[in-house]
Amino acid sequence: MFGYLREKLKKTRETITGRFDELLKGSQEREEILDELMETMILADVGIQTTEKIIGSIKAKSKKTDSFEKIKSLLKEEILNLFSSQFLPQKSFPIPFISLFVGVNGGGKTTSLAKLAHMLKKQGKEVLMVAADTFRAAAQEQLSLWGKKLNIPVIQGRYQSDPAAVVFDAIQSFQARRCQALLIDTAGRIHTNTNLMNELEKIKKVINREIEGAPHEILLVLDASIGQNALVQAREFLKFSGLTGIFLTKLDGTAKGGSVLAIADELDLPIKWIGVGEGENDILPFSPKEFTYALLGTK
Amino acid sequence: MFNQLSDRLQKALKFIRGEVKVTEKNMEEALRMIRLAFLEADVNYKVVKDFIENIKIKALDQKVLTSLTPSQQVIKIVKEEMTSILGREEKTLQYSGTPPSIFMMVGLQGAGKTTSCGKLANWIRRTGKNPLLVSFDMKRPAAQEQLKTIADSLKLPFYEMKTGEGEDPSRLLSELKSHTRNHGYDLLIVDTAGRLHVDEKLMEELLLVRDILNPQEVIYVGDAMTGQDAVKSAEIFAEKIGITSILLTKLDGDARGGAALSIVSVTGKPIKFVGLGEKLEDFEVFHPDRLASRILGLGDMLTIIEKAETEADKEEAKELARKLRQQTFTLDDFKKQIAQMRKMGSISQILKMMPQAGAFRKISGLKVDDAKIDHFEAIINSMTPQEREYPKIINGSRRRRIANGSGRPISDVNQLLKQFHEIKKMMKKDRFHKMLSSFPLSH
Numbered sequence: 001m002f003g004y005l006r007e008k009l010k011k012t013r014e015t016i017t018g019r020f021d022e023l024l025k026g027s028q029e030r031e032e033i034l035d036e037l038m039e040t041m042i043l044a045d046v047g048i049q050t051t052e053k054i055i056g057s058i059k060a061k062s063k064k065t066d067s068f069e070k071i072k073s074l075l076k077e078e079i080l081n082l083f084s085s086q087f088l089p090q091k092s093f094p095i096p097f098i099s100l101f102v103g104v105n106g107g108g109k110t111t112s113l114a115k116l117a118h119m120l121k122k123q124g125k126e127v128l129m130v131a132a133d134t135f136r137a138a139a140q141e142q143l144s145l146w147g148k149k150l151n152i153p154v155i156q157g158r159y160q161s162d163p164a165a166v167v168f169d170a171i172q173s174f175q176a177r178r179c180q181a182l183l184i185d186t187a188g189r190i191h192t193n194t195n196l197m198n199e200l201e202k203i204k205k206v207i208n209r210e211i212e213g214a215p216h217e218i219l220l221v222l223d224a225s226i227g228q229n230a231l232v233q234a235r236e237f238l239k240f241s242g243l244t245g246i247f248l249t250k251l252d253g254t255a256k257g258g259s260v261l262a263i264a265d266e267l268d269l270p271i272k273w274i275g276v277g278e279g280e281n282d283i284l285p286f287s288p289k290e291f292t293y294a295l296l297g298t299k
Numbered sequence: 300m301f302n303q304l305s306d307r308l309q310k311a312l313k314f315i316r317g318e319v320k321v322t323e324k325n326m327e328e329a330l331r332m333i334r335l336a337f338l339e340a341d342v343n344y345k346v347v348k349d350f351i352e353n354i355k356i357k358a359l360d361q362k363v364l365t366s367l368t369p370s371q372q373v374i375k376i377v378k379e380e381m382t383s384i385l386g387r388e389e390k391t392l393q394y395s396g397t398p399p400s401i402f403m404m405v406g407l408q409g410a411g412k413t414t415s416c417g418k419l420a421n422w423i424r425r426t427g428k429n430p431l432l433v434s435f436d437m438k439r440p441a442a443q444e445q446l447k448t449i450a451d452s453l454k455l456p457f458y459e460m461k462t463g464e465g466e467d468p469s470r471l472l473s474e475l476k477s478h479t480r481n482h483g484y485d486l487l488i489v490d491t492a493g494r495l496h497v498d499e500k501l502m503e504e505l506l507l508v509r510d511i512l513n514p515q516e517v518i519y520v521g522d523a524m525t526g527q528d529a530v531k532s533a534e535i536f537a538e539k540i541g542i543t544s545i546l547l548t549k550l551d552g553d554a555r556g557g558a559a560l561s562i563v564s565v566t567g568k569p570i571k572f573v574g575l576g577e578k579l580e581d582f583e584v585f586h587p588d589r590l591a592s593r594i595l596g597l598g599d600m601l602t603i604i605e606k607a608e609t610e611a612d613k614e615e616a617k618e619l620a621r622k623l624r625q626q627t628f629t630l631d632d633f634k635k636q637i638a639q640m641r642k643m644g645s646i647s648q649i650l651k652m653m654p655q656a657g658a659f660r661k662i663s664g665l666k667v668d669d670a671k672i673d674h675f676e677a678i679i680n681s682m683t684p685q686e687r688e689y690p691k692i693i694n695g696s697r698r699r700r701i702a703n704g705s706g707r708p709i710s711d712v713n714q715l716l717k718q719f720h721e722i723k724k725m726m727k728k729d730r731f732h733k734m735l736s737s738f739p740l741s742h
Contacts, residue, residue, distance in 0.1 A: 039344060042338060042344050042527070043343075043344050043527045044527065045341075045526035045527050045528070047339070048335055048338050048339050049339075104524070104549070104552075105409070105411065105549065105577065106408070106409025106410060106411055106522065106549075107409060108408070108409060135577070136445070136577075137413075137414075137444070137445045137446075137448035137449050137452070138441040138442075138444035138445035138447075138448050139441075139445075141440070141441035141444045141445075142439070142440045142441035142444075142445075144441075145440035145441055146440055149440075188577075190549065190551055190552035190576075190577075191552065191553075192551070192552040192553050193551075193552075223409060223522075225407070225522075225525050225526060225528045225529070225532070226522075226524050226525065226526055227341030227524065227525060227526025227527065227529075227557070227558070228339055228340070228341050228526065229341070229524045229552075229553065230526075232553060250408065250409075250495065252495060252497070253407075253495035253496065253497055253528070253532070254495075254496070254497060254528055254531050254532070255526065255527075255528035255531075256528075258526075259526060278438070278494070
C-alpha cells in the first residue's frame, strides 16, 4: 500500500528532490541550507508561522557545521513531532458508525464519502449513504450515481428542503434497515457564512438526539491545493460543527497539502484519510511518515 | 486571508508612517513585512520575490526618499505595482466577428467551473446575447445534470450531449456547432471536465475540444483559496491549452485570493470576472485596481457604491448616508437599511469592503443574518412610530407587547435593540465618521 502511495505522490515529490540533490553536492553554510528548506516549506503551503517555528527550532538544535543530511533529518523529526497527536491508522469502526462530511465547496466531499463507504462495505459492513446536500444543483444525483456504481443504498432529499430533516429521515431508515455505517454528505459552505454554519450545528444536534454518542466522526474534507485559508477553515468548522479529523483530498496532483501541518500543530486535529484519485479505491489512511517523505522528497 | 494580509500590510505601512524619513534601513524592514504578508496571503513565493525587488528599486528612488510624504509614496508604489500585475485595466470579452462565438471553460476539479458557466451565461445574457450551454464533462457523476439544472433555473437553453460509447467526439462537436448556428444562438458556453493538471489524458481531451471548436475565449476558472500550487496548475493549462482569460471563484469568505496575483503573473492573462457566492447572481466584473486597494486595506468602495446604485434606491442610500453622518439614525431608518441590505448583501460584508472598517470587523452586533432580517422587519413593524423614533422608551412591557405583535421571542427584540445601539455607538466614533465622509454618496 505504501508503494502505491509513493507512486501516487511521485508528482508531489519530484519537484523538490531535484533541488535537494544539488544541495547535497555542495558544501553550503547552514544559513543557506535553512533558507532553502524554508523556501521548500513555503512552496508546499506550510505557511510562514509554522515554517518559522520549525526552522527556529532546527536552528537551536543544530550546529553551524552540520551537514545538509543532518539538518534535513532534524527537519523530518520536527515535522513528525507536529503529528505526534496523530492517531494510528483507523482499522476498526464502532457500530453503529455515523460520520458527517463537511467542508467548503469543491473540496471533494461527495467523492471522499463514496470512497470511505466503499471501504467500509469491503470490510463487510452494511453501509447507508445520505445526500443531505439539498442546495447544489445535481448534488443528489451525484451521490445517487455513486450509490449505483458501488451498490450502496442512498437516502435522498428534496432540493431546497431542510438538510436536518433529510438526516432525520435517514436515521430512521438506517435504524429500520439495521445498517452499521451511516455516511452523511452535506452541502459545501464557505466558513464565513454564519447561517450555513449554524445549519451544520443543527444537523449535528439532530443526529445526537436520535443516536447517543453520534456522530462518531466529523471529517473536514480539505483540498490539498488550498493555501493558508485551510487553517482558518479548520478552525471555523471546528467551532461550529466540531471536527474529529481531516480528509485531505487531491494529493495526486502537484500540491503538497503542507497547510495541514499548521492544522495538526495548532488545532491538534488528526489527518485521517487522504484522497489520491477519482476512483473509489483511491483512499489511503494518512501516514505522517509517508506524508513527510513526500513533502521533503526523502526517506 | 486577505483580512490578515490587510492587517499585516496596515501594520507595515503604519511602521513606515511612523518614520519621519524613510531610510534604506527601515525600508528594508517594511519590505520584509510586506513580503511576509504576501506569503501569508498565498501569493506564490517567486512572485513575491519579483514583486519585492521591483518595489525596492522604486521605493529607494531618491525622489521618494526626499519627498515630503515618503510613506504615501511607498503605498502608491505598492498599489501601482499590484495593479500592474493584476492587469492595469479592465478587459472585455472577445467575440467572434461572425456568430456564434464559443467560450470554453477549463480548470481544476472543484474550482467552480459548472456554477461559473451559469453565472457567466446569466451575466452575458444581460448584454443582449443569446447563449447556449453545453457540458463536455462525461466523467464526473451528474456533471451534465448539474449544468442542466443551473440552465433550467436561469431559463437558459441547455444542449444535451450524446454520451454513448463509441461516439466520435469530433462528429459530436461538429453537430453541436451546426445546432448552435441553426438555432440562432450567438454564443456557446462550453463546460469541460475538471481534473488535475497532471492528467495528460484530460489535457489531450481538452485540446481536441479546443481544436474542433476553435473558441474565442478559453477561460481558466481558478479558486481564490488556492495556495502556492496555483502557479503550477495555471501555468500548465496556459501552456498546453492556451488560456485567454481568468475567472476567479470563491472570493466570498475570508480567502480573497493571493492566488490572483500568482495566476496573473505566470499566465500574463487578465482576470475578467469574479465569483462571490453560491447564488447565480453572485458574480461581478473584475476590477484590478479595486482588488489592489482591498489588499492594501483601502477598501472596495467602488463595489459598494456600484451595488448601492444598481440595486438599492439611490436617493434612499444617500439619505441613509446623510443620517448616519448626522447621527439622527432611527429604527425606521434601520428598517429601510435592512430592506436595502437585502439587495446589497449584509452590513458586515459591506463594512468589510469599506476602508478602515477593519477596526469594526469584530463588532458582533453587525452580524445581520439573512433569516434574521425578516424577523427584524417584523419586530420593527410592531413598534409604534414613537418607539421607532425614540427607542429609549422601549421598556419591559413594551418589549413584551412588541414580541407578541411580531410573533418573535423577547430575546429577538432585545437583540435587535442591542444591534441598533451598537451601530449608533459605532457611528459616534471618529473613525467611522471619517470613513463615512469619504463615502462619495454625499452631496
